[in-house]
Amino acid sequence: MIDAFLKTLYETGVDHDSVQTDRSSKVLNITPETGAFLALLLQEAKPRSILEIGTSNGYSTIWLARARASFASNVVSVDALAEKTKLAKSNLTKVGLIDSVTLFTMDAGAYLKEADNQSFDFVFLDASRSDYVHWWRDLRRIMDWGILVVDNALSHKDEMHSFVSLIRSQPELDHVVLPIGKGQLIVTGKHYK
Ligand SMILES: C[S@@+](CC[C@H](N)C(=O)[O-])C[C@H]1O[C@@H](n2cnc3c(N)ncnc32)[C@H](O)[C@@H]1O
DSSP: OHHHHHHHHHHHHHHHHHTOOSGGGOOOOOOHHHHHHHHHHHHHHOOSOEEEEOOTTSHHHHHHHHHTTTTOSOEEEEESOHHHHHHHHHHHHHTTOGGGEEEEESOHHHHHHHOTTOOEEEEEEOSOGGGHHHHHHHHHHHEEEEEEEESOTTTTHHHHHHHHHHHHTOTTEEEEEEOSTTOEEEEEEOSOO
């Protein structure tokens, strides 16, 4: 049932975005391959706490929330736009996953700054790419390494360049870019010297 819902939501989103001229009205979902990849990563890594930045209409949130069922109590997802949170709430309710997700409508930079006592061992970043370098200090503080996945590493290579360079300059972290969907940057703590 959730698979059928995801398929329709994705196809409707692609059609919707193709006629929108205002970028903030687009849903800009991850690809289904990316959703399946995130689910697979979660099932292997079994993180206890999951944060998504960039909820949109909840398409990627559904993938995360469904996959987390046996090891993480919920997914925290943040979006700056109230109309996006409202759509996500409606979609998550339709698939029975709303109780597994905490939605915040706020700027992610502010969320990360305020999340003093929070830590996450899986973070999915899919929002305003030019902000990532500015969020890094707080992201790093709240991440309990952990896996960080960042969408659009190949589709928006230029916009991601400074963030990838920043990651590359961190000696304690490993990273790789995988050609899945729009390109996934995967960052983990170093597992060997
Ligand atoms: C690419 S879409 C996310 C798509 C979603 N992950 C999915 O696959 O279904 C980016 C989202 O990030 C949100 N966003 C952009 N800048 C943001 C910011 N500074 N703080 C929080 N959300 C932001 C936008 O409102 C938009 O809904």
